[in-house]
Amino acid sequence: MNLVKATDRDLIRQYLGGSEAAFEVLLKRHQTKVFSYILYTVKDEDIANDIFQDTFIKVVRTLKRGKYNEEGKFLPWVSRIAHNLIIDHFRRLKKMPTTSGGDDFDIFEIIPSDEQNASDSIEKAQSMSDVKALIKHLPDDQKEVLMMRMYFDMSFKEIAEKTGVSINTALGRMRYALINLRKLIKENNIILTN
Numbered sequence: 001m002n003l004v005k006a007t008d009r010d011l012i013r014q015y016l017g018g019s020e021a022a023f024e025v026l027l028k029r030h031q032t033k034v035f036s037y038i039l040y041t042v043k044d045e046d047i048a049n050d051i052f053q054d055t056f057i058k059v060v061r062t063l064k065r066g067k068y069n070e071e072g073k074f075l076p077w078v079s080r081i082a083h084n085l086i087i088d089h090f091r092r093l094k095k096m097p098t099t100s101g102g103d104d105f106d107i108f109e110i111i112p113s114d115e116q117n118a119s120d121s122i123e124k125a126q127s128m129s130d131v132k133a134l135i136k137h138l139p140d141d142q143k144e145v146l147m148m149r150m151y152f153d154m155s156f157k158e159i160a161e162k163t164g165v166s167i168n169t170a171l172g173r174m175r176y177a178l179i180n181l182r183k184l185i186k187e188n189n190i191i192l193t194n
Contacts, residue, residue, distance in 0.1 A: 003019075003021060003022055003025045004025060006022070006025070008026060008029070008074035008075075009074075010022075011023070011025055011026040012026065012063060012068065012074070015063065016063060016064070016066075023060070026074070027056065030074070030075050030078060031052075033075065033079075033152060034052065034055065034075075034078055034079065034082055035048060035049075035052050037079060037082060037083075037152060038051050038052055038055070038082050038086060040147070041086050042086060042089065047089065051082065051085050051086060051089060052082070054085050055078065055081050055082045055085055056078075058081050058085070059078055059081060062081075075152065075153065076152070076153070076154055076155070076158050079152050079154065080158070080162070083162055134181060134184040134185065134188065135181065137180075137184060138177055138180055138181065139180075141163075141173050142173050142174075142176055142177035142180065143177065144163065144173075145159055145163070145170055145173040145174045145177060146174065146177045146178075146181075148162065148163075149174055156170045156171055156174070
């Protein structure tokens with residue numbers, strides 16, 4: 001079986017069957033998203049590295065104990081583990097994390113680009129850069145839901161659980177984030193290219 005093309009579930013099954021290579025593929029597949037999320041939240045690379053390592057130590061222990069049963073939703077499960085470790089970190093510091101958005105966060109890094117020529121790529125990069133700058137003007141609660149939904153592909157139920165609000169509130173925040181973003185795009189005369 002080609003490990004790179006295997007599903008997360010298959011990789012977990014192979015890892016539990018003794019294939020370290022399967023876990024390596026799983027880790028490489030998700031490490032950028034998980035680390036980016038941690039770094040975005042804690043805003044310190046050393047702390048982010050520690051939390052990232054603790055996250056995957058916990059993942060390995062949970063998998064080896066046979067306690068993983070997330071029905072193929074590996075990334076949201078790992079993100080929840082990371083989120084809980086981040087909360088623990090901030091509790092130790094006696095403060096809660098903010099999502100006010102550092103300059104490092106880029107929601108559009110995960111959007112694939114299929115442009116055929118350089119001028120299209122430059123145009124799209126400029127548009128995305130403009131939109132990214134506008135996202136910083138959204139209220140923090142809207143920015144947080146937008147990031148979780150678009151960057152981590154979390155369901156609204158998962159977002160609601162993580163942020164401690166109802167699903168309707170999470171949906172409302174996403175709706176207002178998109179409405180406000182559209183207004184900002186229009187006000188700033190940004191033309192989005194495909």
